[in-house]
Amino acid sequence: MNSTVILPNGREVPSLGLGTWHMGERIGDPTTEALALKRGLDLGATVIDTAEMYARGGAERVVAEAIKGRREEVFIVSKVLPHNASRHGTIRACENSLQRLGIDAIDLYLLHWPGPHPLGDTIEAFHDLKKIGKIKAWGVSNFDTSDMEELWRVPGGADCQTNQILYNLMRRGVEWDLLPWCYKNGVSVMAYSPLEQGRLLNNKKLNSLAKQRNLSPAQIAIAWTLCKKGVISIPKASSIRHVEENIAAWSIKLEKSDLDLLNEEFKPPLKKGMLDIL
Numbered sequence: 001m002n003s004t005v006i007l008p009n010g011r012e013v014p015s016l017g018l019g020t021w022h023m024g025e026r027i028g029d030p031t032t033e034a035l036a037l038k039r040g041l042d043l044g045a046t047v048i049d050t051a052e053m054y055a056r057g058g059a060e061r062v063v064a065e066a067i068k069g070r071r072e073e074v075f076i077v078s079k080v081l082p083h084n085a086s087r088h089g090t091i092r093a094c095e096n097s098l099q100r101l102g103i104d105a106i107d108l109y110l111l112h113w114p115g116p117h118p119l120g121d122t123i124e125a126f127h128d129l130k131k132i133g134k135i136k137a138w139g140v141s142n143f144d145t146s147d148m149e150e151l152w153r154v155p156g157g158a159d160c161q162t163n164q165i166l167y168n169l170m171r172r173g174v175e176w177d178l179l180p181w182c183y184k185n186g187v188s189v190m191a192y193s194p195l196e197q198g199r200l201l202n203n204k205k206l207n208s209l210a211k212q213r214n215l216s217p218a219q220i221a222i223a224w225t226l227c228k229k230g231v232i233s234i235p236k237a238s239s240i241r242h243v244e245e246n247i248a249a250w251s252i253k254l255e256k257s258d259l260d261l262l263n264e265e266f267k268p269p270l271k272k273g274m275l276d277i278l
């Protein structure tokens with residue numbers, strides 16, 4: 001298992017981070033959510049993934065609460081919505097995110113998915129934001145192989161640090177050509193929804209393997225993403241109990257027999273399919 005991932009710019013980050021989708025929504029409890037994130041930071045999962053989209057900025061406010069007084073130890077990832085990602089809209093969106101997060105610079109700023117604005121305009125805005133110190137690096141999310149190829153044709157496009165994609169035991173389509181493309185071009189991968197938003201945890205085979213190994217199904221699912229080269233896994237958990245359980249997956253070594261069993265139940269792709277998105 002890789003405990004850190006080195007981004008193309010040389011920055012080393014933990015391979016396990018903390019998701020925040022649905023945090024800061026009215027049904028959630030922002031104080032409990034911030035405490036869960038703090039516990040994650042205490043345990044070394046210092047990558048926090050958020051987005052302007054989540055709870056319309058509410059998740060970024062929860063993050064602000066969680067990182068108070070400890071900015072230096074955290075690596076913050078946030079995202080601009082595609083319809084905001086014009087030349088000027090990207091700058092505005094970033095400034096709004098910075099304000100909600102209560103910080104001066106975002107460590108990694110992503111285009112949430114390919115959208116209506118010319119990619120070149122978004123990339124120019126990312127470069128400007130980098131120049132003025134409002135972001136330290138940028139990347140993309142939900143980009144399929146053809147989108148990455150297009151990005152590589154845009155001036156400055158190869159400065160992209162990561163592609164954040166849906167990747168878990170149930171969603172292995174990216175192994176066909178997108179993951180190999182990212183490895184070949186040195187782009188890191190952030191695996192989102194590693195638990196398939198909890199749906200994966202009902203799988204019978206996964207549960208029996210977990211029982212056999214005296215682990216939880218969530219731990220096996222997270223450990224599986226963590227054994228992939230160059231992958232940062234960002235499960236979301238809004239309780240301290242779930243955070244602790246998930247972070248313990250860092251020290252799990254899946255044996256060949258475990259991986260064979262998982263491959264049998266969750267088959268790798270046999271052909272190219274469309275990139276799955278949640």
Ligand code: NAP
Nearest residue numbers: 019020021192193194195196197198218235236237238242
């Ligand atoms: P996920 O991490 O696969 O699953 C989250 C769900 O699993 C929550 O309901 C959580 O419950 C539950 N859970 C967490 N740990 C558990 C455990 N140990 N045992 C049982 N249940 C557990 O789904 P996700 O939130 O969609 O994905 C993770 C993060 O990836 C997001 O939060 C977001 O930051 C990012 N993401 C990015 C995109 C994109 O387009 N770029 C799309 C989706 C997600 P509790 O909250 O109650 O703990």
